[in-house]
Amino acid sequence: MAVYTRLGAEALSAIVAEFDIGALVSAKGIAEGVSNSNWLIEARKPGRDATRYILTMYESRVETGDLPFFLGLLDHLAARGCPVPRTIHDRENRAFRHHDGKALALIEFLPGVSVDEPTPAQARAVGAALAQVHIAAAGFGHERANSMGLAAWQGLLSACGADGLRAIHPELAGIVERELAVLAARWPRDLPRGVIHADLFPDNVLMLGDAVTGLIDFYFACTDITAYDIAVTHAAWCFSNDGTRFRADLSHALLTGYEAVRPISGPEREALPLLARGAAMRFLATRAYDWLNTPADALVTPKDPMAFARRLEFYADPCNSELFRKAD
Numbered sequence: 344m345a346v347y348t349r350l351g352a353e354a355l356s357a358i359v360a361e362f363d364i365g366a367l368v369s370a371k372g373i374a375e376g377v378s379n380s381n382w383l384i385e386a387r388k389p390g391r392d393a394t395r396y397i398l399t400m401y402e403s404r405v406e407t408g409d410l411p412f413f414l415g416l417l418d419h420l421a422a423r424g425c426p427v428p429r430t431i432h433d434r435e436n437r438a439f440r441h442h443d444g445k446a447l448a449l450i451e452f453l454p455g456v457s458v459d460e461p462t463p464a465q466a467r468a469v470g471a472a473l474a475q476v477h478i479a480a481a482g483f484g485h486e487r488a489n490s491m492g493l494a495a496w497q498g499l500l501s502a503c504g505a506d507g508l509r510a511i512h513p514e515l516a517g518i519v520e521r522e523l524a525v526l527a528a529r530w531p532r533d534l535p536r537g538v539i540h541a542d543l544f545p546d547n548v549l550m551l552g553d554a555v556t557g558l559i560d561f562y563f564a565c566t567d568i569t570a571y572d573i574a575v576t577h578a579a580w581c582f583s584n585d586g587t588r589f590r591a592d593l594s595h596a597l598l599t600g601y602e603a604v605r606p607i608s609g610p611e612r613e614a615l616p617l618l619a620r621g622a623a624m625r626f627l628a629t630r631a632y633d634w635l636n637t638p639a640d641a642l643v644t645p646k647d648p649m650a651f652a653r654r655l656e657f658y659a660d661p662c663n664s665e666l667f668r669k670a671d
């Protein structure tokens with residue numbers, strides 16, 4: 344269970360008292376998520392119904408210096424009608440505060456559940472919501488470099504070493520060497536850039552039926568190639584979990600939904616096959632590193648790097664190069 348910090352009832356009540364949300368009614372640790380500690384809390388003002396919130400305590404993977412960017416972005420997008428949670432500021436109008444040396448923030452609770460097996464209608468809605476974020480983020484005015492770009496993939500994979508990669512799968516070192524060389528030589532430099540989510544997996548999208556009710560977990564958000572975010576979302580949504588089965592129906596729906604809100608330009612479309620190889624490499628790199636470096640007794644089970652090696656092979660196959668061509 345990913346609640347790394349224990350907070351007793353007194354501590355939780357004291358934290359809640361720093362916000363103008365009434366008194367604490369209930370608090371429950373949330374098992375999902377691996378980066379931070381999260382609680383679902385309820386608070387009530389006198390004579391009102393209880394309201395739900397998410398309390399997040401940032402653990403070592405999130406830099407406190409990045410919080411003004413992440414939390415400011417949520418407020419910017421929410422104010423422009425995007426389905427993202429607002430932050431609740433404390434009585435001194437601060438978006439985050441500290442407790443026992445760790446940063447914490449209170450975030451609006453949004454209804455919905457994460458889907459395991461998306462339908463085309465759901466993929467379409469996610470594509471549209473992603474495009475809405477790309478447009479709304481344009482006026483945000485703050486920048487954050489992508490800490491998970493090409494240099495980070497190279498660093499993580501070289502830390503794994505060829506022997507480590509071969510221990511995961513006999514062919515993995517060869518795939519990584521070949522693909523990193525292609526990505527380093529051909530990574531686009533002149534495509535439109537903006538703020539991107541960079542990790543829009545199904546577990547970071549809350550849905551009710553076919554509607555997106557929440558995009559969450561913006562803790563990899565950064566300034567990078569806008570179309571790279573389409574590629575990340577494509578890699579995350581359009582395959583079976585193990586990466587063995589490509590879902591053309593979800594791919595078509597995701598891209599169509601996106602284009603209903605923000606057109607994909609000719610150069611962006613041309614670059615998508617390569618950007619998708621990069622997206623697959625990004626998650627292959629972090630998963631391979633975690634696979635080799637997570638202690639056996641850790642609270643979290645590492646995710647399968649081969650699921651993204653298979654996606655990478657799919658995107659690199661010239662037979663699939665038509666995949667991102669405009670349909671219809």
Ligand SMILES: Nc1ncnc2c1ncn2[C@@H]1O[C@H](COP(=O)(O)OP(=O)(O)OP(=O)(O)O)[C@@H](O)[C@H]1O
Pocket residue numbers: 345373375376377378379380381397428450451452453454546547557559560562
């Ligand atoms: N604003 C919200 N409204 C409703 N539920 C939320 C909200 N934010 C988070 N959750 C719930 O908490 C869970 C964990 O949140 P989140 O994915 O942000 O955690 P994390 O540890 O930062 O994630 P990750 O490990 O994916 O980086 C989500 O799966 C969701 O169930």
Ligand SMILES: N[C@@H](CCO)C(=O)O
Pocket residue numbers: 542544626629630646
């Ligand atoms: N969404 C990522 C984990 C967080 O970056 C993955 O599935 O590997």
